[in-house]
């Protein structure tokens with residue numbers, strides 16, 4: 001073991017959690033590959049939990065960033081206007097919003113996913129004058145008090161140390177074509193005479209990442225949007241993990257044909273793994289006064305530069321088409337694994353590049369992921385019991401990378417199901 005590894009092994013704290021899953025020290029990364037101190041090469045099917053949808057160190061973004069830095073482009077400008085910020089806003093409008101007929105104002109809520117969720121919850125409460133938020137079982141929205149309050153995971157909620165209030169948790173459309181939960185919700189809202197408070201907003205992921213790759217059906221999402229409209233409840237889609245192409249379209253909600261009032265984006269938005277988040281807000285509900293939701297590190301200019309460059313991937317349909325072809329390959333592979341290895345007691349979950357296998361066999365997904373790591377593939381597990389092993393390669397991965405990854409996964413399944 002290297003000397004550098006000692007520093008992690010001697011530390012008594014949770015910061016080691018990923019080190020326990022991936023016990024080595026990484027030095028370099030490019031595209032879908034990573035290397036550790038010993039020079040061992042790994043295939044990255046983790047992609048920073050969805051923060052590296054374009055892979056590591058994309059050459060075009062890297063060049064743009066280096067040019068910007070060496071020409072003394074402004075790094076930190078708080079809320080001041082900058083050319084990098086203007087370019088990002090223009091391109092985001094032209095390449096992403098306009099072609100999708102979406103009309104949102106762009107707000108910079110702070111550097112990470114939890115910041116955009118906090119801003120969305122605050123704004124919804126301010127706009128509606130109501131307090132309650134409806135969230136869903138197994139949803140994950142972040143680690144600060146507001147975003148944790150809408151997170152459906154009891155272990156994580158306990159970490160708050162205080163009661164997390166003003167949130168009603170409803171059953172998520174757990175991959176079943178069962179719309180009863182929404183009928184129940186609507187009956188509950190109709191019963192206002194008995195003291196039920198109409199909530200300010202509903203917040204959800206269209207595909208739950210941390211909660212176990214549960215993909216809501218499009219019908220369920222449509223029906224949910226209908227309820228929000230009928231009752232004047234704001235619909236917040238947290239696209240921090242499922243957005244920026246992870247499910248095959250820029251926004252995860254596009255194929256469902258819904259238009260949320262507020263959208264949370266972060267993770268892969270900078271394109272280069274830099275901290276960056278936006279909150280997209282329907283213009284009519286842009287009600288924050290200047291200074292009402294601020295922060296020092298909103299709108300980092302380096303992230304603007306790489307994020308603007310990343311949008312080029314979306315300029316024509318080719319990228320999306322390529323992602324679709326590859327995601328079908330991934331899905332087919334997973335279905336083949338479930339059939340070929342019945343001992344897995346597996347179920348394929350998710351859509352696009354946000355997929356995995358849920359195994360009913362306790363602990364098996366973690367064993368498969370650990371085995372794959374030994375063979376040079378990085379893969380994470382998720383779900384309340386870590387029952388799902390997640391395939392999250394960069395969207396830019398090529399055929400060779402996918403096939404190498406598949407081979408390692410199959411070998412790991414074979415080794416662990418006996």
Ligand code: PMP
Nearest residue numbers: 112113114140141142209240241
């Ligand atoms: N929302 C979702 C859907 C997420 O997956 C995450 C992070 N896993 C967050 C919010 C929080 O983002 P961050 O860790 O950047 O605060």
